[in-house]
Amino acid sequence: MSEIITQSIQDYLKHIYELNEHGSSASTNDIATRLNIAPASVTGMLQRLANSTPPLVIYKKHQGVTLTKNGEKAALEVIRHHRLLETFLVNTLGYSWDEVHCEADKLEHVISEDFEARMAKALGNPTRDPHGELIPTADLTMPADKSCLLASLRTNETATVRRVSDDDPALLRHLRKIGVVPEVKITIKNYSEFDGNLTVKVEGQKSNVVLGTAVTSQVFVDK
Amino acid sequence: MSEIITQSIQDYLKHIYELNEHGSSASTNDIATRLNIAPASVTGMLQRLANSTPPLVIYKKHQGVTLTKNGEKAALEVIRHHRLLETFLVNTLGYSWDEVHCEADKLEHVISEDFEARMAKALGNPTRDPHGELIPTADLTMPADKSCLLASLRTNETATVRRVSDDDPALLRHLRKIGVVPEVKITIKNYSEFDGNLTVKVEGQKSNVVLGTAVTSQVFVDK
DNA sequence: TCTAAAATTTAGTCTTACCTAAATTTTATT
């Protein structure tokens, strides 16, 4: 009796998953903003997803949604597709890391499980995509991530860049230029109380850089 | 003012192109059969395509459709995507030639021009896909094809297999097994007047095979 | 605690792309 999970539904579930990772329950408005559609349209879809068999979300009027086990599996499937695709595009077709997001957003809904498996094998079953984001495993579990925000570091702390947000190409080009990419070590030289700016020494770079919160809130590190 | 060419429209144009290659004008029924939808639905779409700006087809009630220049370009774009994708799946992900059709049918509508260009480059700008079918050029022209049906050959004629129809996986597996693949030389040992069977010597194969018209009408050769 | 602002939901529409059933046109046969 399980209903068809359309492309549109996949997008809802993916974004709800990502919103749930932060503040547990995803609000109608946040979903609407992310999907770039009207909040009213989101309400309609959430009601459908909550009433489908099996239910894909748990939805309480005016209180946002969380994913059910089924919904989460479906979301992780899409996220696995997305991140494997990004890795594949970079490794196999020579895309740079700021060019892959859009392409993967379209392809993720269309590739078969066979395609997914072949990609994973060809890439040597990677655990992270080019931005350092964790790739859900083949059995659809998300590996634990203990990284923290670069913005949370203070003077004299040292850390390793683990992952960066992948949805702003301009930011990605900037990060690449200043050497802030996964697995690179950094040291905080200064923290500015007023604007939250961090002065950072990046491994392999000659001079320090000063990064505002617009940047440091998009970069995750392991201490 | 040009309208959006949806996935569905791309499918119509692709199939109309292929039907036009044979008997010039594509009939409502043939299109419906190929797309596996009701003839009435096809009529509706043909009217839309003929009245769009610019028109994509020339449609005369009860007399079928042909593509306009614009419609043909759009069709060739999709066909180029499809055939490059098939080549890519075989060369890069190890698919066999009977497994690629479905996957390419979904991906062809989704990949970007950038993806197309990167594939073409990575593959060395191939001119034929794994089934030997000609790939439209980057500027969307279809190279001339002078191959003829294997079914049209007679006793003692010799030819080179050029291409085979790609939409029946079982047939493709059979052809692979008997060695009837592009660029292989064959000789007709016998033609049977009654059932159209051909007894064929295939280069590199020990014994001759007898092929019925169900097979010989799907294989194209150069004399 | 009252109220204004923000967030959310309801109600009613629209478009795309399909469907079925009935009507019409074309084609083939006698």
Added chain:
DNA sequence: AATAAAATTTAGGTAAGACTAAATTTTAGA
């Protein structure tokens, strides 16, 4: 040339997934 069969079109309808405008609920500030 008449007519039966085949092909096609018309008419009316559905579901998905979006929209806007209006109504309602929640939240935050005085």
